[in-house]
Amino acid sequence: MSAEKGLVRTPFHEFEVGFNIIVDLIKPGTRVLDLGCGTGTLLQRLRDEKDVEGCGVELNQEKVIKCFERGIRVMTLDLDEGLGGFPDLSYEYVVLSRTLQQLMYPEMLVREMLRVASKSIITFPNFGHWRIVLEFVRTGRMPFCATHPHPWYNTPDIHRLTIKDFRDFMKQLGGKIEREIHIINNTPREDAFWGPRRAEWGCFLISAV
Amino acid sequence: MRSGEIREYADSDGSYGPVTTQYAHFEGVTLESGVFLGPLTVAYETYGTLSRKRDNAVLILHALSGDAHAAGINPNGRTGWWDAMIGPGKGIDTDKYFVVCSNCIGGCKGTTGPPSVNPETGKPYGRSFPRVTIADMVNVQAMLVQHLGIEKLHNVIGGSMGGMQALEWAVTHPEMVKSAVVIAATARLSPQGIAFNWVGRNAIYSDPARVNTALEQAHVYQKMGRGLAVARMIGHITYLSEETMEAKFGRNRTFRDVDGYRYTLGENGKEDGEFEVESYLEHQGSTFMRRFDEDSYVVITKAIDLFDLEGTYGDLSTAFKNITAKMLVVSFNSDWLYPTSMSMAIVRSLQAGRKDVSFVELDLPYGHDSFLVSAGIPSLTRIIRGFLNSVR
Numbered sequence: 001m002s003a004e005k006g007l008v009r010t011p012f013h014e015f016e017v018g019f020n021i022i023v024d025l026i027k028p029g030t031r032v033l034d035l036g037c038g039t040g041t042l043l044q045r046l047r048d049e050k051d052v053e054g055c056g057v058e059l060n061q062e063k064v065i066k067c068f069e070r071g072i073r074v075m076t077l078d079l080d081e082g083l084g085g086f087p088d089l090s091y092e093y094v095v096l097s098r099t100l101q102q103l104m105y106p107e108m109l110v111r112e113m114l115r116v117a118s119k120s121i122i123t124f125p126n127f128g129h130w131r132i133v134l135e136f137v138r139t140g141r142m143p144f145c146a147t148h149p150h151p152w153y154n155t156p157d158i159h160r161l162t163i164k165d166f167r168d169f170m171k172q173l174g175g176k177i178e179r180e181i182h183i184i185n186n187t188p189r190e191d192a193f194w195g196p197r198r199a200e201w202g203c204f205l206i207s208a209v
Numbered sequence: 210m211r212s213g214e215i216r217e218y219a220d221s222d223g224s225y226g227p228v229t230t231q232y233a234h235f236e237g238v239t240l241e242s243g244v245f246l247g248p249l250t251v252a253y254e255t256y257g258t259l260s261r262k263r264d265n266a267v268l269i270l271h272a273l274s275g276d277a278h279a280a281g282i283n284p285n286g287r288t289g290w291w292d293a294m295i296g297p298g299k300g301i302d303t304d305k306y307f308v309v310c311s312n313c314i315g316g317c318k319g320t321t322g323p324p325s326v327n328p329e330t331g332k333p334y335g336r337s338f339p340r341v342t343i344a345d346m347v348n349v350q351a352m353l354v355q356h357l358g359i360e361k362l363h364n365v366i367g368g369s370m371g372g373m374q375a376l377e378w379a380v381t382h383p384e385m386v387k388s389a390v391v392i393a394a395t396a397r398l399s400p401q402g403i404a405f406n407w408v409g410r411n412a413i414y415s416d417p418a419r420v421n422t423a424l425e426q427a428h429v430y431q432k433m434g435r436g437l438a439v440a441r442m443i444g445h446i447t448y449l450s451e452e453t454m455e456a457k458f459g460r461n462r463t464f465r466d467v468d469g470y471r472y473t474l475g476e477n478g479k480e481d482g483e484f485e486v487e488s489y490l491e492h493q494g495s496t497f498m499r500r501f502d503e504d505s506y507v508v509i510t511k512a513i514d515l516f517d518l519e520g521t522y523g524d525l526s527t528a529f530k531n532i533t534a535k536m537l538v539v540s541f542n543s544d545w546l547y548p549t550s551m552s553m554a555i556v557r558s559l560q561a562g563r564k565d566v567s568f569v570e571l572d573l574p575y576g577h578d579s580f581l582v583s584a585g586i587p588s589l590t591r592i593i594r595g596f597l598n599s600v601r
Contacts, residue, residue, distance in 0.1 A: 061569075061571065061572050061588070064569050065569075065588055065591050065592055065595075067595075068567070068569070068591065068592045068595035068596055068599075069591055069594070069595040070595070071595060071598055071599035072599075073565065073566075073567050073599075074567055074568075074569070075556070075566075075567060075568040075569075076568055076569045076570045077568070084557070085553075085556060085557040085560040085561070086560055087560065087561055087563060090560075090563055
């Protein structure tokens with residue numbers, strides 16, 4: 001792992017471990033809404049392993065079609081337009097995986113998530129990782145690394161945040177953090193020393209107070 | 210007919226093979242208006258085999274100008290209107306499903322409609338045909354389905370007016386449908402849609418041949434004027450998108466008016482289409498004159514105009530209260546006649562009622578008719594195949 005190349009692309013980035021963590025957090029037989037569900041990989045696992053009744057939201061047409069081919073219920077909706085059509089507490093869980101930092105209106109959507117489901121699971125790349133911070137300080141330029149692999153002028157990650165930012169955000173929103181998991185070197189940790197500075201990814205289970 | 214092979218993309222190749230339209234006869238039907246219409250004949254075709262448990266039936270619902278001939282090749286050598294979607298290994302796989310398609314009541318393709326003989330007068334109904342609604346069309350389809358010995362349909366699917374019927378099926382016959390696919394449709398026709406239909410019917414009403422024709426002979430003389438052709442041209446403009454017209458025709462000309470000062474006079478002193486888009490519409494209109502009945506056009510567009518689940522039930526959530534079917538709503542972003550916002554209104558009300566609904570807006574440039582255009586078939590095929598598989 002050379003400093004020039006930044007962080008290596010960890011398996012979490014491919015999201016194998018990330019899915020495991022989310023699958024573990026979800027109780028069997030529940031209803032799950034997956035925002036930015038991609039090709040439906042998570043919902044398919046949840047359906048097969050946990051008998052979950054899932055629904056995905058995805059904007060990319062090819063990915064939506066893949067969901068249909070997998071037999072996953074899906075809707076073409078733009079998350080930046082909110083979750084207006086979804087009734088209050090119509091799901092047990094709503095998942096927002098790897099997408100928070102790409103939203104135009106993160107606050108609006110997270111408020112909507114807390115309204116639509118009793119529990120929300122949010123994962124995002126941690127911009128507070130010490131290597132990212134070090135690279136920023138050392139080079140004076142926007143860090144370019146595995147968790148943030150795009151240059152600033154052409155990136156979907158328009159709202160970069162740190163794990164500590166997310167804690168503050170929850171205070172601001174009045175959301176309750178039930179579980180806070182740090183992914184460090186591809187391993188989920190909840191009690192790691194200096195976790196918010198060593199985690200590549202943060203995973204939060206939150207609920208409305 | 211090949212078996213078992215799944216095809217990623219299919220053409221209208223008539224691969225199901227030869228088919229013939231069949232006819233079911235009923236005593237009659239009481240229409241929504243209270244009028245009894247009888248006797249009633251329903252033209253239909255079937256493809257594939259009904260399973261022993263009778264649980265693999267898919268009902269195809271045609272749009273305004275469609276008919277029962279949805280797939281395969283009929284004795285006239287014509288390929289079905291949705292042959293690219295229906296057949297062995299295609300999106301609606303006839304190796305797997307028993308597919309039924311019938312002509313709607315009020316139509317002119319074999320099911321009782323204005324060209325049929327009114328037993329009371331011994332003459333065709335013509336414009337005296339009673340008013341029918343989308344609900345009447347669905348009720349007649351339900352009679353046919355029961356006649357075929359099917360208690361519960363695996364799926365009902367249709368685009369445009371067929372989509373309205375699919376929705377009506379889910380609303381009024383929840384016990385008979387496991388799933389419904391509503392393509393490029395709306396729960397209530399917009400004033401813009403009513404307006405276009407009104408202009409189309411007016412073209413028919415202002416037909417000079419019609420004015421001079423005695424009512425009882427209406428049917429005999431109806432094809433003398435060109436009102437129906439004009440109505441069809443207006444319709445065709447609304448089915449296409451600006452983008453498609455640009456790509457398909459541009460400002461290309463079929464010929465150039467060499468004088469430059471006068472219209473080129475064609476048959477009956479009428480201008481011949483100089484631009485390609487004009488001759489396309491001319492062709493569509495003329496062909497339609499030969500294959501469609503103008504009174505059917507009036508009756509069916511009126512039924513479309515009257516379709517308003519919101520008005521009928523007070524609001525959409527109430528209309529959808531009894532829906533148990535797994536729903537799929539499909540819209541096209543280039544469809545300006547039944548735009549995505551209208552599909553979204555359906556989706557939102559289904560969501561509010563916590564129904565099992567999927568929704569996809571397809572990025573296809575072909576306008577309202579995208580579900581019939583061959584370039585739109587590949588994505589639709591994958592979606593419909595996946596959805597039908599997921600229905601238990």
